[in-house]
Amino acid sequence: MTDDRGKCDEVRRNFLRGIGLSAAATVVQPAWGGQTLGDAFAGFFQKHYQQMSPEEVEAALERIERKAKARYGVDITCKDTPPLEGVVFGYAINISRCKGYRDCVHACVKENNLGRDSQVEYIRVLEMDQGTSNLEHSDHYYDPETVPQEGKYYLPIQCMQCDDPPCVKACPVEATWTERDGIVVVDYDWCIGCRYCMTACPYWARHFNWTDPEIPAEEINPDTHYLGNRPRERGVVEKCHFCIQRTRNGQQPACQEACPTGARIFGNLLDPDSEIRYVLANKQVFRLKEELGTEPKFWYFSD
Amino acid sequence: MAIIRFIFDGIREMLRGPREYWIALGVLLLVVAAGAWRYVEQVTTGLVVTGMSDQVSWGFYIANFAFLVGVAAASVLLVIPAYIFHRNDIKDVVLVGEGMAVAAVTMAILFVIVDLGRPDRLLHMLPIPGIGRLNWPVSLLAWDVIVLSGYILLNLAIPFYLLYSRYRGREANFRLYFPFVVISMFWAISIHTVTAFLFSANPARPFWHTALLGPRFIASAFASGPALIIITLQIIRKVSSYRISQSVIDTLALIMTISLQINLFFVGAELFTDFYNEGAHAASIHYLFLGLGGFNSLQPWIWFALALNVVAVVILMINPLRRQTRTLNIACVLAFVGIWIEKGMGLVIPGFVPTPLGEVFEYAPTGVELTVAAAVWAFGILLFILLAKVVIAIEQGRLRYPD
Amino acid sequence: MSAAIDRMLDKRTAIRSGAVRSTAGPPVAATLLVCAVVVPAISGLSRANADDASVAAGPILFEGYPNAPEVFVVPRKDELFFYPCDQCHGAMEANPEIRKLDTAHHAEIDHGRGRIWCLSCHDLENRNFLKTLLDEPVDFDEAYIVCGGCHSSQHKDWVFGAHGKRVAAWQGERTQYNCAHCHDPHDPAIEARAPEPGPRARAGLELKTGTMHEASPVWGSHGTDSEK
Numbered sequence: 015m016t017d018d019r020g021k022c023d024e025v026r027r028n029f030l031r032g033i034g035l036s037a038a039a040t041v042v043q044p045a046w047g048g049q050t051l052g053d054a055f056a057g058f059f060q061k062h063y064q065q066m067s068p069e070e071v072e073a074a075l076e077r078i079e080r081k082a083k084a085r086y087g088v089d090i091t092c093k094d095t096p097p098l099e100g101v102v103f104g105y106a107i108n109i110s111r112c113k114g115y116r117d118c119v120h121a122c123v124k125e126n127n128l129g130r131d132s133q134v135e136y137i138r139v140l141e142m143d144q145g146t147s148n149l150e151h152s153d154h155y156y157d158p159e160t161v162p163q164e165g166k167y168y169l170p171i172q173c174m175q176c177d178d179p180p181c182v183k184a185c186p187v188e189a190t191w192t193e194r195d196g197i198v199v200v201d202y203d204w205c206i207g208c209r210y211c212m213t214a215c216p217y218w219a220r221h222f223n224w225t226d227p228e229i230p231a232e233e234i235n236p237d238t239h240y241l242g243n244r245p246r247e248r249g250v251v252e253k254c255h256f257c258i259q260r261t262r263n264g265q266q267p268a269c270q271e272a273c274p275t276g277a278r279i280f281g282n283l284l285d286p287d288s289e290i291r292y293v294l295a296n297k298q299v300f301r302l303k304e305e306l307g308t309e310p311k312f313w314y315f316s317d
Numbered sequence: 318m319a320i321i322r323f324i325f326d327g328i329r330e331m332l333r334g335p336r337e338y339w340i341a342l343g344v345l346l347l348v349v350a351a352g353a354w355r356y357v358e359q360v361t362t363g364l365v366v367t368g369m370s371d372q373v374s375w376g377f378y379i380a381n382f383a384f385l386v387g388v389a390a391a392s393v394l395l396v397i398p399a400y401i402f403h404r405n406d407i408k409d410v411v412l413v414g415e416g417m418a419v420a421a422v423t424m425a426i427l428f429v430i431v432d433l434g435r436p437d438r439l440l441h442m443l444p445i446p447g448i449g450r451l452n453w454p455v456s457l458l459a460w461d462v463i464v465l466s467g468y469i470l471l472n473l474a475i476p477f478y479l480l481y482s483r484y485r486g487r488e489a490n491f492r493l494y495f496p497f498v499v500i501s502m503f504w505a506i507s508i509h510t511v512t513a514f515l516f517s518a519n520p521a522r523p524f525w526h527t528a529l530l531g532p533r534f535i536a537s538a539f540a541s542g543p544a545l546i547i548i549t550l551q552i553i554r555k556v557s558s559y560r561i562s563q564s565v566i567d568t569l570a571l572i573m574t575i576s577l578q579i580n581l582f583f584v585g586a587e588l589f590t591d592f593y594n595e596g597a598h599a600a601s602i603h604y605l606f607l608g609l610g611g612f613n614s615l616q617p618w619i620w621f622a623l624a625l626n627v628v629a630v631v632i633l634m635i636n637p638l639r640r641q642t643r644t645l646n647i648a649c650v651l652a653f654v655g656i657w658i659e660k661g662m663g664l665v666i667p668g669f670v671p672t673p674l675g676e677v678f679e680y681a682p683t684g685v686e687l688t689v690a691a692a693v694w695a696f697g698i699l700l701f702i703l704l705a706k707v708v709i710a711i712e713q714g715r716l717r718y719p720d
Numbered sequence: 721m722s723a724a725i726d727r728m729l730d731k732r733t734a735i736r737s738g739a740v741r742s743t744a745g746p747p748v749a750a751t752l753l754v755c756a757v758v759v760p761a762i763s764g765l766s767r768a769n770a771d772d773a774s775v776a777a778g779p780i781l782f783e784g785y786p787n788a789p790e791v792f793v794v795p796r797k798d799e800l801f802f803y804p805c806d807q808c809h810g811a812m813e814a815n816p817e818i819r820k821l822d823t824a825h826h827a828e829i830d831h832g833r834g835r836i837w838c839l840s841c842h843d844l845e846n847r848n849f850l851k852t853l854l855d856e857p858v859d860f861d862e863a864y865i866v867c868g869g870c871h872s873s874q875h876k877d878w879v880f881g882a883h884g885k886r887v888a889a890w891q892g893e894r895t896q897y898n899c900a901h902c903h904d905p906h907d908p909a910i911e912a913r914a915p916e917p918g919p920r921a922r923a924g925l926e927l928k929t930g931t932m933h934e935a936s937p938v939w940g941s942h943g944t945d946s947e948k
């Protein structure tokens with residue numbers, strides 16, 4: 015008896031405490047999508063990345079870090095590491111080594127803080143029939159017991175980081191451009207979400223946040239770059255950026271690192287001794303839709 | 318100041334009318350309110366409430382945008398006879414036509430805005446350092462922003478000047494406004510050409526990547542625009558005492574007939590070019606007319622639209638039928654709806670099916686999209702009614718500056 | 721993932737990307753060289769250019785490729801369960817007869833479809849080494865010399881980075897995996913495995929998708945294969 019009464023009292027105390035806490039919380043809780051009013055205001059007036067002064071960039075990076083803390087409860091760092099001198103990135107995939115595991119797809123999702131529910135995946139692996147290179151005979155959703163399947167080969171496709179990108183031409187507000195190291199980047203704080211760039215891309219490489227990306231807090235990658243894997247919001251376009259937060263620090267992109275067969279070869283096109291240059295000089299490489307004149311920096315070969 | 322008085326008198330005229338007028342306005346406002354409510358849902362949750370996807374990333378909103386730019390451009394079909402060929406009968410209604418152009422362009426711009434992922438960043442489009450960055454002249458969308466804004470300004474400024482002159486009971490200065498009228502003629506063609514180029518500039522989308530798209534847009538605009546003007550003028554004739562000569566309607570009907578014939582010829586040319594030696598670039602038109610990989614949700618629509626257009630052009634080509642009000646109106650409705658389907662969803666969606674990677678993924682608009690779209694149309698119709706009310710009042714001499 | 725790579729980098733050895741000398745001169749020493757000095761890429765047979773004083777002056781196993789880059793290889797010896805092999809085989813008699821060995825201690829060979837057997841790669845006289853086609857001993861951490869004896873195009877690609885996997889960085893010191901890191905030398909074919917999950921439709925949309933009908937071979941419309 016006494017125990018029950020004690021329990022009732024405890025329940026009532028907890029309930030009242032809960033109400034009090036939530037009342038207090040609504041007052042101090044940041045609104046505006048997980049940021050304070052001041053940050054929301056400053057964000058509204060934030061300039062285009064290429065027109066911000068170093069102090070303004072610093073303030074923007076800090077806003078991103080604060081917003082991530084408020085939204086996910088995680089401490090992240092956001093940098094804007096500039097391009098390395100004398101570097102233009104290139105990528106090659108050995109399609110006789112790709113077995114269609116999709117390890118690259120999921121490593122990318124984790125590395126780049128992609129929404130787990132918004133179904134944005136920068137890499138899509140196509141299962142192709144042997145004997146044809148017609149993409150319309152491909153299967154994007156293959157799910158057999160084991161891969162590789164008999165009579166099939168696999169073609170991973172992601173942003174080709176074109177040298178003459180139609181998406182950069184299309185954007186009405188210059189929210190996407192090519193950096194000096196060849197990476198085509200997006201200023202997620204500038205994009206208005208018109209999706210004209212997605213229309214223009216011949217490789218279906220650009221993706222839209224139809225809703226706010228949901229990332230489990232414990233899986234967030236805290237090492238972020240302003241033009242790369244910093245947490246994004248709904249309503250903006252994003253795409254593969256050659257893991258700019260890693261590659262500008264000399265690391266391999268996450269997809270290359272994840273591939274267990276070593277099918278992916280990444281490096282500096284301006285270094286004549288690099289593996290990518292060796293591939294281009296010694297293997298029979300091809301690029302997708304080369305006739306469109308986009309000059310992709312992503313090659314395929316087999317041996 | 319007289320101009321302030323003019324504006325106030327205009328607003329007062331808009332707020333004056335019989336019961337039927339207020340019922341119409343009320344219904345339209347209800348639709349607008351319903352759409353606004355659902356638009357709030359879209360902005361707070363994201364465009365995930367629509368049926369669009371990474372595969373089909375433009376849908377019902379942009380379909381209506383493309384169609385409405387054409388309707389807006391068609392007002393030039395009144396401006397040219399009125400001011401270049403001195404057709405006084407058409408001059409009587411040209412300001413109504415320009416009011417329709419304003420309403421149509423406003424709807425087009427609204428459709429773009431409701432389609433944006435971040436409408437709060439609209440100011441990023443302004444070419445003002447520190448506020449926006451307009452990618453002009455490279456981006457076709459930047460061109461579209463400029464030409465549409467300019468078109469609204471021209472179609473507001475010229476009628477404003479003419480109406481204000483009439484309001485003040487004086488002749489408008491021909492030398493002042495005529496150059497702008499000429500500019501607006503070329504500008505009307507440009508808005509629709511730029512919109513066509515928006516689509517045709519993409520080699521990633523073989524369905525649109527044809528030089529014929531610009532001409533097709535103009536031809537279908539000059540068929541659907543007059544259809545709407547003909548119906549609207551008859552409604553105005555009925556609800557007001559505004560004098561509208563039958564010769565105006567005859568001229569528009571003739572223009573519409575020829576444009577519809579040309580449009581159908583263009584459709585035929587596309588079908589031949591794509592199907593004679595059918596390659597991968599014909600996949601989209603194959604999807605539209607015949608289905609692809611078992612998916613054919615647009616197939617019934619396009620054949621229906623084609624049938625509507627064919628019936629309409631047959632009616633219009635038979636002179637007695639074209640001159641008879643009932644059959645003419647039927648043809649106008651058929652052509653308007655047929656072109657709305659063919660140039661709206663029938664143009665935008667197949668550009669995305671299959672995707673550049675060969676995937677067939679279909680699209681259907683959701684309730685949110687339909688409601689918001691209906692609200693934009695209601696807003697445009699509302700805007701037109703209000704503008705037309707003032708135009709008619711001034712043209713009939715009922716609105717004058719008291720002096 | 722990166723912690724594992726760091727551990728690997730700590731243990732790595734260098735390969736001489738130019739001429740490779742046997743580290744096992746007669747008689748074979750049990751001590752192994754863990755820190756090798758990198759010899760810049762050279763071509764040719766000159767023994768005088770070998771400036772690694774700690775390497776025994778053995779015969780040249782492999783001349784190297786011209787202009788080859790310098791590569792560090794992730795070692796594997798400490799991953800080999802039975803190594804060093806002469807803990808048992810030091811006391812056993814060497815039997816060169818080609819025969820099937822018991823699989824309790826020996827791998828089943830599924831390599832070459834009957835064209836090779838254990839002693840094609842393992843050194844009969846000293847089980848702590850592999851051997852080339854010319855019967856010269858090769859350290860386990862330089863197994864690529866053995867593999868490359870038959871698989872020369874893969875070996876060349878591997879030296880220049882078009883085969884296998886470079887780890888950690890795309891610039892600076894080049895660290896790559898040994899052949900045996902991915903290919904079990906006794907059963908080198910990579911096993912099929914289940915793929916990771918495929919893409920999903922956008923949130924709120926049903927995945928109803930497809931592509932055009934399956935491609936049939938172009939000759940399929942000319943009748944069946946059996947028709948002549």
